[in-house]
Amino acid sequence: MKKEVPNIYDIAEFANVSIATVSRVVNGSDKVSEATRKKVLKVIEKFGYTPNVFAQGLGLKTMHTIGIIVPTLADDYMATAVDYLEKGLKRHGYDCILSCSGFELTEKQSKCDMLLSKHVDSLILVGSTYAGNGVDASATDYIREAAKKVPVFIINGNISGENVYATVCEDEAVVCDVTGKMIERGRKNIWFLTDSRSYSSNNKKKGYEKAVERAGLASNVIYVENDIHSVKEQLSGLKDKPDGIIAANDKIAVGAVKYAVSAGLKIPDEIEIVGYNNSILAMSSTPEISSIDNHTAEVCHDTVERIMHNLNDDGYKPSNKITISCNLVCRETTKVSD
Amino acid sequence: MKKEVPNIYDIAEFANVSIATVSRVVNGSDKVSEATRKKVLKVIEKFGYTPNVFAQGLGLKTMHTIGIIVPTLADDYMATAVDYLEKGLKRHGYDCILSCSGFELTEKQSKCDMLLSKHVDSLILVGSTYAGNGVDASATDYIREAAKKVPVFIINGNISGENVYATVCEDEAVVCDVTGKMIERGRKNIWFLTDSRSYSSNNKKKGYEKAVERAGLASNVIYVENDIHSVKEQLSGLKDKPDGIIAANDKIAVGAVKYAVSAGLKIPDEIEIVGYNNSILAMSSTPEISSIDNHTAEVCHDTVERIMHNLNDDGYKPSNKITISCNLVCRETTKVSD
Numbered sequence: 001m002k003k004e005v006p007n008i009y010d011i012a013e014f015a016n017v018s019i020a021t022v023s024r025v026v027n028g029s030d031k032v033s034e035a036t037r038k039k040v041l042k043v044i045e046k047f048g049y050t051p052n053v054f055a056q057g058l059g060l061k062t063m064h065t066i067g068i069i070v071p072t073l074a075d076d077y078m079a080t081a082v083d084y085l086e087k088g089l090k091r092h093g094y095d096c097i098l099s100c101s102g103f104e105l106t107e108k109q110s111k112c113d114m115l116l117s118k119h120v121d122s123l124i125l126v127g128s129t130y131a132g133n134g135v136d137a138s139a140t141d142y143i144r145e146a147a148k149k150v151p152v153f154i155i156n157g158n159i160s161g162e163n164v165y166a167t168v169c170e171d172e173a174v175v176c177d178v179t180g181k182m183i184e185r186g187r188k189n190i191w192f193l194t195d196s197r198s199y200s201s202n203n204k205k206k207g208y209e210k211a212v213e214r215a216g217l218a219s220n221v222i223y224v225e226n227d228i229h230s231v232k233e234q235l236s237g238l239k240d241k242p243d244g245i246i247a248a249n250d251k252i253a254v255g256a257v258k259y260a261v262s263a264g265l266k267i268p269d270e271i272e273i274v275g276y277n278n279s280i281l282a283m284s285s286t287p288e289i290s291s292i293d294n295h296t297a298e299v300c301h302d303t304v305e306r307i308m309h310n311l312n313d314d315g316y317k318p319s320n321k322i323t324i325s326c327n328l329v330c331r332e333t334t335k336v337s338d
Numbered sequence: 339m340k341k342e343v344p345n346i347y348d349i350a351e352f353a354n355v356s357i358a359t360v361s362r363v364v365n366g367s368d369k370v371s372e373a374t375r376k377k378v379l380k381v382i383e384k385f386g387y388t389p390n391v392f393a394q395g396l397g398l399k400t401m402h403t404i405g406i407i408v409p410t411l412a413d414d415y416m417a418t419a420v421d422y423l424e425k426g427l428k429r430h431g432y433d434c435i436l437s438c439s440g441f442e443l444t445e446k447q448s449k450c451d452m453l454l455s456k457h458v459d460s461l462i463l464v465g466s467t468y469a470g471n472g473v474d475a476s477a478t479d480y481i482r483e484a485a486k487k488v489p490v491f492i493i494n495g496n497i498s499g500e501n502v503y504a505t506v507c508e509d510e511a512v513v514c515d516v517t518g519k520m521i522e523r524g525r526k527n528i529w530f531l532t533d534s535r536s537y538s539s540n541n542k543k544k545g546y547e548k549a550v551e552r553a554g555l556a557s558n559v560i561y562v563e564n565d566i567h568s569v570k571e572q573l574s575g576l577k578d579k580p581d582g583i584i585a586a587n588d589k590i591a592v593g594a595v596k597y598a599v600s601a602g603l604k605i606p607d608e609i610e611i612v613g614y615n616n617s618i619l620a621m622s623s624t625p626e627i628s629s630i631d632n633h634t635a636e637v638c639h640d641t642v643e644r645i646m647h648n649l650n651d652d653g654y655k656p657s658n659k660i661t662i663s664c665n666l667v668c669r670e671t672t673k674v675s676d
């Protein structure tokens with residue numbers, strides 16, 4: 001059963017001193033007489049009270065804690081990013097408080113508020129869902145509000161605002177390039193599959209559309225569920241058959257591979273498939289999926305470094321936006337370009 | 339750049355009152371004169387100070403925060419479990435502080451201490467790595483130490499001790515059953531692949547050995563790296579070929595599938611393969627992998643419920659050990675038993 005933990009009030013009461021005195025003893029201040037110090041320590045010993053973050057927090061400007069918000073950890077990309085961030089921050093002596101917000105605006109807002117109430121030194125929002133759809137600015141007002149209190153870093157989302165720092169991946173450029181190369185290899189009916197209308201997904205879509213339009217081909221954007229079997233079934237239900245697929249994430253690409261196999265389409269001769277995130281899912285598939293690597297490790301490392309420059313106020317002013325370039329990791333679902 | 343956040347000392351100083359008075363104002367106590375209250379609020383308004391957890395913590399016995407320790411989030415099973423725990427605890431009004439410990443004892447210990455210093459109400463350790471190898475008790479002393487301060491819950495690991503609560507999966511029973519059924523279908527050379535000597539892995543191994551020994555067959559336990567391509571290469575380098583594989587996790591099973599495909603072994607006619615965790619990796623593979631479901635959602639739900647009974651002291655005493663049964667989810671890498 002739960003043990004009652006004595007707090008600083010209890011200690012102050014039993015030692016018959018002020019809580020400020022308890023705090024001074026705990027923090028090793030020399031402004032306390034030896035007799036008082038002994039009296040307080042005796043009570044602390046008796047109650048088993050250990051100086052905790054709350055007491056210490058009173059005497060410190062920072063708790064060396066960073067708040068991380070992620071929509072869900074049940075997503076390989078997000079979980080991996082949090083793992084990198086957590087390890088990177090730890091190396092600088094910072095702990096993390098993690099909260100999962102889901103994808104609804106009200107919950108995103110409330111998790112921000114919750115973490116701010118915990119007095120974090122900075123907030124990191126992981127994933128482009130926090131950047132809204134890039135059109136409606138009111139969907140990101142809560143971020144600019146939070147940034148009035150602490151610096152806010154957003155991973156793979158672009159939001160402008162004071163004290164807001166974004167790391168974005170060059171999604172549009174890489175998808176445009178990869179689609180263009182597929183077209184050069186003779187593909188004429190390339191589809192773009194996505195499950196999201198987020199900032200990042202919209203950029204991938206733009207890159208795809210730019211490439212097909214430039215080649216005078218029709219664009220075909222298909223919104224799917226983020227579920228392997230749903231993707232397979234949805235594609236199987238369509239009359240037309242693509243000769244190329246660009247998927248907004250690897251899970252969708254796995255569904256596309258299963259569709260192609262069941263439809264009897266030879267990979268990569270009759271259909272090429274490209275995934276996104278270069279995750280373990282791309283490797284788990286047979287054939288293994290060529291996937292766009294968005295350099296999660298680099299993005300997270302960079303974010304941690306900029307947070308440290310910011311918090312340490314070391315004279316190096318991190319820029320508000322950094323762009324990380326992406327590249328295709330070729331495996332078995334694409335042909336090699338000349 | 340970082341904004342200086344005024345703390346309770348700053349407010350007290352500028353309002354020329356004691357920090358106890360500031361705390362009373364913040365907590366809405368009526369033991370403060372209206373004039374003093376106004377004076378303090380004016381300073382608070384001026385500095386933008388918001389009552390934070392540290393100040394509030396002084397007046398509360400609990401911060402409604404649970405510490406979660408996980409070896410790494412770069413593992414689908416762990417990340418999914420943390421996601422379930424976080425959502426479940428949130429429903430009860432509890433926040434989580436997450437820390438990744440890796441697999442070394444000293445780091446596990448230090449993360450426990452760190453979270454205890456943050457005054458968490460309870461600790462959850464996710465994964466059987468925290469239970470040591472089930473032989474050397476000194477490898478789990480740090481858990482019993484932590485349990486002197488707060489209740490400690492361990493997911494999929496069995497540790498005895500006061501104030502320690504374990505949820506374990508029936509790994510041994512299910513692996514024995516699944517291996518036995520493979521033998522009944524005529525398999526004579528079944529291998530067990532694992533990357534770990536953890537409590538959970540050892541139990542799976544025991545179940546496998548029990549089944550093959552019972553049938554008078556030789557056991558073949560192979561330690562592999564937890565990496566798809568390493569598994570494939572390691573198996574390809576062996577002269578002998580198995581007709582059945584039980585893998586301790588789905589990633590290893592994916593490697594086994596890739597080995598079988600490259601070795602020209604027909605799945606499931608010439609070789610049956612079973613994974614563990616029933617994760618998205620099992621579904622991403624082609625053919626899709628039959629995998630043992632260890633009911634992560636149920637395990638996490640159960641853990642959250644028992645934490646709540648414990649912390650709320652509601653008269654229901656949760657048992658120190660709960661066992662969750664597992665079952666095989668059949669897909670394309672096993673034949674159907676009669």
